Amino acid sequence: MESVRTIPQKQIYKAIIEAIGQIYCQSTPETKSLLNQALAIEEDDVAKDMLQAMLLNEELAAKEQLPICQDTGIVIVFADIGTETKIENGTLYSIVSEAVNDAWGKYYLRDSIAEEPLRYFSNPQKKSKYYSQPVILHLSEILGNKLELHISLKGGGAENCSTLKMFNPTATLTEIEDFIIDTVVSAGGKPCPPVFVGIGIGGDFEQCAILAKRALMIPLPDSEKKPEYLQMEKRILNKINQKGKGVQGFGGKTTALKVNILSQPCHIASLPIAVNIDCHAHRCISISV
Numbered sequence: 289m290e291s292v293r294t295i296p297q298k299q300i301y302k303a304i305i306e307a308i309g310q311i312y313c314q315s316t317p318e319t320k321s322l323l324n325q326a327l328a329i330e331e332d333d334v335a336k337d338m339l340q341a342m343l344l345n346e347e348l349a350a351k352e353q354l355p356i357c358q359d360t361g362i363v364i365v366f367a368d369i370g371t372e373t374k375i376e377n378g379t380l381y382s383i384v385s386e387a388v389n390d391a392w393g394k395y396y397l398r399d400s401i402a403e404e405p406l407r408y409f410s411n412p413q414k415k416s417k418y419y420s421q422p423v424i425l426h427l428s429e430i431l432g433n434k435l436e437l438h439i440s441l442k443g444g445g446a447e448n449c450s451t452l453k454m455f456n457p458t459a460t461l462t463e464i465e466d467f468i469i470d471t472v473v474s475a476g477g478k479p480c481p482p483v484f485v486g487i488g489i490g491g492d493f494e495q496c497a498i499l500a501k502r503a504l505m506i507p508l509p510d511s512e513k514k515p516e517y518l519q520m521e522k523r524i525l526n527k528i529n530q531k532g533k534g535v536q537g538f539g540g541k542t543t544a545l546k547v548n549i550l551s552q553p554c555h556i557a558s559l560p561i562a563v564n565i566d567c568h569a570h571r572c573i574s575i576s577v
């Protein structure tokens with residue numbers, strides 16, 4: 289068994305600020321490579337133009353240290369915390385929240401969170417109806433004394449096109465795949481395609497949605513996937529792209545860049561399927577603290 293490791297609050301705080309500093313102005317290296325691949329096979333002039341514009345935007349945002357998109361997103365953190373890991377001074381949530389809020393100030397990012405989700409109930413007397421970024425934090429236990437943080441700045445446009453359906457366990461593979469494909473294709477240009485598609489299969493209602501988001505941010509390596517799921521991902525990706533919605537919904541060969549599935553056991557009476565979409569400004573990073 290690994291020895292207990294105590295991580296100072298400052299170390300986590302600093303690591304998060306640096307991580308956000310890396311991703312607000314650029315998507316993942318894989319995203320850039322997939323956008324380049326999409327450009328290389330594209331024949332439609334409008335789609336080509338837009339892919340070139342996306343790549344130029346990537347380049348300029350990174351160079352000028354400006355947000356890659358005006359929607360700087362809601363902050364999602366998956367924290368995998370070791371059984372032998374101790375955190376000094378405060379809860380992980382309080383440290384992550386403080387770091388995220390300070391990062392927002394440091395990098396001049398847009399406050400994108402409505403304090404009151406039903407805007408009709410907002411207090412008009414309050415100076416600001418919006419406040420800096422509360423964080424969505426998902427905690428998982430891992431063996432050992434590590435702390436791994438997977439951070440995403442998730443835009444609202446893509447999140448809005450995500451969905452979950454409780455299928456009957458007798459549903460066919462075709463019915464399930466059609467639901468996923470239809471979710472992505474019917475979204476048109478709203479999630480700013482080309483998109484990433486995270487799919488959760490199994491668990492229960494809320495766990496399935498979390499699986500779909502984790503599939504977007506922390507996909508399993510292909511070598512660890514069941515061949516059946518690997519084939520399903522490829523089939524869904526091809527079918528989505530064959531529908532021709534294309535870049536920003538204006539047509540072309542690439543609507544989705546990647547499809548990732550995560551699955552979990554579920555109740556014999558249930559078959560939850562969740563689809564979580566992320567846009568081409570796919571801002572994710574994984575760090576070990």
Ligand code: SF4
Nearest residue numbers: 357443445446480567
């Ligand atoms: S969906 Fe993505 S690219 Fe589109 S506005 Fe939102 S964050 Fe920006």
